[in-house]
Amino acid sequence: MSAKWRTRIIVGLVLAVLAAAIYFPILRRRVKLQALVQQKSEEQARRELVQSLNLSTNEPKVKAKLFWASDSDDAELAPNTVELPLSNDPALRAKQVLNTLLAGPVDAELRTLPADAVLLAFYILPDGTAVADFSEAMATSIPSGVQSEQLAIDSITKTLEANVPQVRRLKILIHGQEVETLAGHLDLTGTFPVSVKLTPAGAPATTQALPSPATSTPSAQPATSSPPQAAPPKK
Amino acid sequence: MRRPLSNAALLVSAALFSGSSAALLRSQAAPSQQPAAPASFPAQTQPASRTGLAIVVLDPAHGGTDPGARGSGGMRESDIVLDLATQVRHGLESQGFQVLQTRSSNENPSFDDRSALANAQTGAIFISLHISSTGLPGTVRVYTMPDMPPTAPGGLIPWDQAQAAYLTLSRKLGDAIQGELAQRFKGSPLNVQSASIRQLRTTAAPAIAVEISSVTMPDKADLDRLLPNVADSIVRGVVAFRPSYVTPSVPGVAPGVAQGAKP
Numbered sequence: 001m002s003a004k005w006r007t008r009i010i011v012g013l014v015l016a017v018l019a020a021a022i023y024f025p026i027l028r029r030r031v032k033l034q035a036l037v038q039q040k041s042e043e044q045a046r047r048e049l050v051q052s053l054n055l056s057t058n059e060p061k062v063k064a065k066l067f068w069a070s071d072s073d074d075a076e077l078a079p080n081t082v083e084l085p086l087s088n089d090p091a092l093r094a095k096q097v098l099n100t101l102l103a104g105p106v107d108a109e110l111r112t113l114p115a116d117a118v119l120l121a122f123y124i125l126p127d128g129t130a131v132a133d134f135s136e137a138m139a140t141s142i143p144s145g146v147q148s149e150q151l152a153i154d155s156i157t158k159t160l161e162a163n164v165p166q167v168r169r170l171k172i173l174i175h176g177q178e179v180e181t182l183a184g185h186l187d188l189t190g191t192f193p194v195s196v197k198l199t200p201a202g203a204p205a206t207t208q209a210l211p212s213p214a215t216s217t218p219s220a221q222p223a224t225s226s227p228p229q230a231a232p233p234k235k
Numbered sequence: 236m237r238r239p240l241s242n243a244a245l246l247v248s249a250a251l252f253s254g255s256s257a258a259l260l261r262s263q264a265a266p267s268q269q270p271a272a273p274a275s276f277p278a279q280t281q282p283a284s285r286t287g288l289a290i291v292v293l294d295p296a297h298g299g300t301d302p303g304a305r306g307s308g309g310m311r312e313s314d315i316v317l318d319l320a321t322q323v324r325h326g327l328e329s330q331g332f333q334v335l336q337t338r339s340s341n342e343n344p345s346f347d348d349r350s351a352l353a354n355a356q357t358g359a360i361f362i363s364l365h366i367s368s369t370g371l372p373g374t375v376r377v378y379t380m381p382d383m384p385p386t387a388p389g390g391l392i393p394w395d396q397a398q399a400a401y402l403t404l405s406r407k408l409g410d411a412i413q414g415e416l417a418q419r420f421k422g423s424p425l426n427v428q429s430a431s432i433r434q435l436r437t438t439a440a441p442a443i444a445v446e447i448s449s450v451t452m453p454d455k456a457d458l459d460r461l462l463p464n465v466a467d468s469i470v471r472g473v474v475a476f477r478p479s480y481v482t483p484s485v486p487g488v489a490p491g492v493a494q495g496a497k498p
Binding site for chain 1: 296297301303304312346365366367368369370371376378381395428430431432433436444446448449
């Protein structure tokens, strides 16, 4: 009796294991498929649009200069020359170089931006201010820290400076939103200077060349250096 | 951790200081109009001297629900910087400085609250403390804000450009501390670096951030061993900077002008 039951239980268990072994891969495939379908969100749609834009270019290949981390010092950037069929349209051209920057260098160790980050939109305003909208992964997948976040921003601004002279400064959005910081450190509420050369004395990037209070100790700043700027609202 | 910028929040925090609806911060050029600290901070005692450097505001980064950089073995930036702050505090207090902290436990004040603590003082400097998750382990970097557009004269300075008038002093302080650090931590830069760090931008005082590399160290004990030397370098740098500190005034502002700007 007990031996008979034991056999039955063992046979039952073996059958269950077999059934699970067959069913599990099917289930896994189905879950993956489901996840893929769900990911096909607005972001995915935009990503496809951006990629198709890139592919449709018939421009001749030119040498683009992209900035990834230097292999001798991972706190520094190094220029890399990559042959790309770049468009003459500044916004499209910027998308192309930024997508190549995001795709990363051959040596993945030298990436400056998260591998899963996506450029959702890029446009240039008439005054030379460019707006780059990145997916959430740009903020969530980047290693948190002043140094790593600064390197990421610098790689973007330097790559734009080298390839898209029309861009004077850059505003970074995350999934269409203005955010306070990239990943807890670098301020994204302002713009980053791109092609306007900063003088060592500290000429501003966003306004006309005004005398900067940073050029002398603030207390010694003479009252004569009144910039022709609108006075702050008094109310 | 990262939240969308709320202009309203900025305006509200700025309004605490200026008493106006515009996002303006009253200049420290008029000490008689010293704004009250926000209610979230305990009332601070007045500095011993109105002209010299008397107060150091330490800002241990992250905290609360934001652990900052995370390393092996449950290492958290937010805990380590709190340890570091305690050590820097003891060193500075033995040199006669009054030390305030933007947080002294596991909480996460907003960036504006962190700046606000320094902005409410006269004769203060601001030092933000960080541990990175990248870089050559065992090196330390000091950062100040990059160049900022100058603020218009008129006694009130915009909250989000509060650091502009203090950049020269910030860099002097940063170089003093980076110089000390470079002697002890080989591979560290010799001069202060630039990075647009959120809480430095809104600080109306000489302001720097110190970042140690990194939480990728396999053993927390290795990182802990660095802290006393980092703390000592910061203290030495601050002491060396003390004579160069001047109570800054915003260009072209006479106290009477600031008075006139009062809404």
